[in-house]
Amino acid sequence: DSNIPRYSVEFVEQEVIGRGSFGEVSRCVNKLDGCVYALKRSLRPVAGSAAERNALTEVYAHAVLGMHPHVVRYYSAWAEDGHMIIQNEYCDGGSLQQMMEAGPLPEPELLLLLAHIAEGLAYIHSRQLVHMDVKPGNIFVCRAEQFTAPDSDDGYDDDDTPQHPQHIYKLGDLGHVTCVSSPLVEEGDCRYLPKEVLQEDFTHLTKADIFAFGLTLFEAGGGGPLPKNGQQWHDIRDGKLPHLPNLSKEFNELLKKMVDPEPMLRPSAARLRRHALLHPAGNK
Numbered sequence: 001d002s003n004i005p006r007y008s009v010e011f012v013e014q015e016v017i018g019r020g021s022f023g024e025v026s027r028c029v030n031k032l033d034g035c036v037y038a039l040k041r042s043l044r045p046v047a048g049s050a051a052e053r054n055a056l057t058e059v060y061a062h063a064v065l066g067m068h069p070h071v072v073r074y075y076s077a078w079a080e081d082g083h084m085i086i087q088n089e090y091c092d093g094g095s096l097q098q099m100m101e102a103g104p105l106p107e108p109e110l111l112l113l114l115a116h117i118a119e120g121l122a123y124i125h126s127r128q129l130v131h132m133d134v135k136p137g138n139i140f141v142c143r144a145e146q147f148t149a150p151d152s153d154d155g156y157d158d159d160d161t162p163q164h165p166q167h168i169y170k171l172g173d174l175g176h177v178t179c180v181s182s183p184l185v186e187e188g189d190c191r192y193l194p195k196e197v198l199q200e201d202f203t204h205l206t207k208a209d210i211f212a213f214g215l216t217l218f219e220a221g222g223g224g225p226l227p228k229n230g231q232q233w234h235d236i237r238d239g240k241l242p243h244l245p246n247l248s249k250e251f252n253e254l255l256k257k258m259v260d261p262e263p264m265l266r267p268s269a270a271r272l273r274r275h276a277l278l279h280p281a282g283n284k
């Protein structure tokens with residue numbers, strides 16, 4: 001434990017933005033650089049406990065994953081007065097969970113989410129790591145600044161001026177990250193857990209992330225709330241995913257493939273990035 005209270009010396013706490021069993025997350029301004037960060041402050045886990053391994057895994061994962069546009073950026077972590085503190089990039093648009101509370105996302109927004117998180121997962125998987133807790137509460141939103149000046153429509157813009165993305169989606173909370181070939185799996189939220197991981201088959205962990213991402217898209221598209229157990233839980237894992245009428249046939253088919261009971265039949269993150277739904281021009 002450092003005996004200098006870095007948290008209060010170096011940061012001004014603006015607002016508590018999240019609270020859970022893990023501790024609490026605040027939006028803070030760093031006094032030196034004047035930038036806003038998200039700081040999670042949790043009780044320091046007991047030395048040698050699983051909680052300590054998780055806490056260290058989170059920091060190792062952030063350090064290894066470095067910077068990626070679709071993974072929440074890590075800055076620093078330290079221990080003080082019996083607490084563990086991690087300083088991350090602050091995403092100013094809330095979480096996907098909060099966004100969903102305003103109602104289901106329309107298909108164009110779901111396609112942006114699909115493209116961004118597929119990129120984030122492809123990057124994590126390319127580093128032989130898996131996230132293991134993909135879900136709406138762990139996907140954060142940055143509101144991208146306006147690219148086109150408000151009065152840009154000077155009459156010269158033709159009608160296929162690319163629509164600039166309003167949101168940037170990022171994968172956060174790396175507390176469950178593990179190696180692809182690791183037997184040390186800390187299960188994530190059971191609502192997004194594939195059956196094979198529950199049965200301790202860890203041979204296709206990247207496809208567990210794809211399964212969880214499929215149910216995340218299904219929920220964001222209006223299919224929620226997801227069951228935590230029982231017959232409905234099993235039905236989804238037997239491939240019986242309800243059809244979402246407000247989404248295209250292609251999107252519904254993609255969701256079914258992402259949650260296929262057979263992990264090997266689920267598309268990889270790299271495949272998702274190349275999916276036809278994301279490259280409409282290529283279809284003409």
Ligand SMILES: Cn1cc(CCO)c2c3c(c(-c4ccccc4Cl)cc21)C(=O)NC3=O
Pocket residue numbers: 017018019025038039040072086087088089090091092093094095140141172173174
């Ligand atoms: C509850 N909550 C709300 C937010 C802000 C969304 O506008 C948030 C963030 C993070 C985290 C977070 C998650 C897990 C570990 C560490 C952190 Cl800082 C939690 C967050 C994080 O790493 N970056 C965030 O913006």
